[in-house]
Amino acid sequence: MRKITLLVLLLPVAFLVGDTLSITLSEAIEIALEKNETILSAEAKLSEKKAGIGVARSAFLPSVDIQGIYTRLGKIQSFEMEIPRYAMLPLQVYDAQTGDTIGYTDSVPMVVGADTMALEMGKRNNYVLRTTVKQTLFTGGKVLNGYKIAMLGYEIEEQNYKKITNDIKFKVTEIFYKTLAVQEAVNLIKESYSQMERHVGQVETLYKNGYVSKLDLLRAKVGLSNLRTQMIRTENGHKLAKDRLKMLLALDLDDEISFEEELEYVPYEITLEQATEIALEKRPEIHILKKTVDLTNKAINIEKAGFAPNVFAALNYDYKKPISFSDNNWGTDWNVTVGFTLPIFTGFSRLKKIAERKAQAKQVEYGLEQLEQGIKLEVRSAYINLTQEEEILKYQDENIKQAEEALRLADERYRNGFITNLEYMDTQLALLQARTEYISSLSNYLIAGAKLDAAMGE
Numbered sequence: 001m002r003k004i005t006l007l008v009l010l011l012p013v014a015f016l017v018g019d020t021l022s023i024t025l026s027e028a029i030e031i032a033l034e035k036n037e038t039i040l041s042a043e044a045k046l047s048e049k050k051a052g053i054g055v056a057r058s059a060f061l062p063s064v065d066i067q068g069i070y071t072r073l074g075k076i077q078s079f080e081m082e083i084p085r086y087a088m089l090p091l092q093v094y095d096a097q098t099g100d101t102i103g104y105t106d107s108v109p110m111v112v113g114a115d116t117m118a119l120e121m122g123k124r125n126n127y128v129l130r131t132t133v134k135q136t137l138f139t140g141g142k143v144l145n146g147y148k149i150a151m152l153g154y155e156i157e158e159q160n161y162k163k164i165t166n167d168i169k170f171k172v173t174e175i176f177y178k179t180l181a182v183q184e185a186v187n188l189i190k191e192s193y194s195q196m197e198r199h200v201g202q203v204e205t206l207y208k209n210g211y212v213s214k215l216d217l218l219r220a221k222v223g224l225s226n227l228r229t230q231m232i233r234t235e236n237g238h239k240l241a242k243d244r245l246k247m248l249l250a251l252d253l254d255d256e257i258s259f260e261e262e263l264e265y266v267p268y269e270i271t272l273e274q275a276t277e278i279a280l281e282k283r284p285e286i287h288i289l290k291k292t293v294d295l296t297n298k299a300i301n302i303e304k305a306g307f308a309p310n311v312f313a314a315l316n317y318d319y320k321k322p323i324s325f326s327d328n329n330w331g332t333d334w335n336v337t338v339g340f341t342l343p344i345f346t347g348f349s350r351l352k353k354i355a356e357r358k359a360q361a362k363q364v365e366y367g368l369e370q371l372e373q374g375i376k377l378e379v380r381s382a383y384i385n386l387t388q389e390e391e392i393l394k395y396q397d398e399n400i401k402q403a404e405e406a407l408r409l410a411d412e413r414y415r416n417g418f419i420t421n422l423e424y425m426d427t428q429l430a431l432l433q434a435r436t437e438y439i440s441s442l443s444n445y446l447i448a449g450a451k452l453d454a455a456m457g458e
Contacts, residue, residue: 035250056150140308181443216421282457
């Protein structure tokens, strides 16, 4: 695993010194993961997918609706019917033997005719307050597979969030190392500038005493001026590098930052085989495609469920007026419905959709194989680049030692008059170049290690 570290000079936490924010690499990464807009957008996307799980889960539960309806009828249907007309009349009483009338009874109701009346089938004003409860009983697995698809969608987004996080970590690490390298280059140039100033002072003294020509003095001053120009450009490059880091950390460009670390070499102890194995196990892209295959298979199951009926139940509970066509009062009523729907013929669209989903699953499977090969190549490339930068770094370290020894000898020989001023200046610039190349190589080595980490999904 990664063995490259940075030497911590002061406290291991970010803190403010005056108006300057002092940070380490780990703190810079933490700030980016908290404030970077790309990360925040990915977090919002993850929350969206998590909410989608709740939406899919709700399909298992009944739905409850409340409805209020007022209806005023412009015309009420009615039908006519005859009803008997009654009158109170006495009945005669007859003698059973003679048949003569012997008297009358008391008056009793008797039908004496018929009347016609219209019967209305309803009331002009109708009110209904209705509560409806609906429950899906059977869908052939569509609801269950829909829920599983929502879960897989969330898991895919989790892996995508991890990928974005790893990308941001690498970008912060890369810019952090580059900024440190430029900062160190500024320090080296300032040191060389101070040495060159002392040398120019020596040349002026020698010139006044007649030991060197004016040409040597002018060459020394021109060399100092050129070094000053290089120092200004490097300082501006350092400011721009810090600005790029501020943007990545979502800091204001006017904020001042400083670094609590400096570059340090520590061997990266891992083999290519180990790196490849870790990458194939941890890379989010592989997990995304594997879960996409599962998601596509669930979609195939949903299409197959289209051949099964959808069974449902519904309960309506009403509080209404009129309660019936003959009773114009408020009252309650209810009904229960159980039913199913089963498409018989859809133009073979379901079979075609199943074939479509299967083809999509095959595409993802082939894509997974290609991705694994691509990741192996990416890890191999990053590993070779790391090995290359390590070899260059070791060479640059030896080069600095030789350049430092050369400058020491040149300084002694120049003071004794054995070499020219131009030769001395060339030796000094060679040391500056060697030191600058070493810092650049060390930065490249650290970035190469971070890139290998990113290729492994770390």
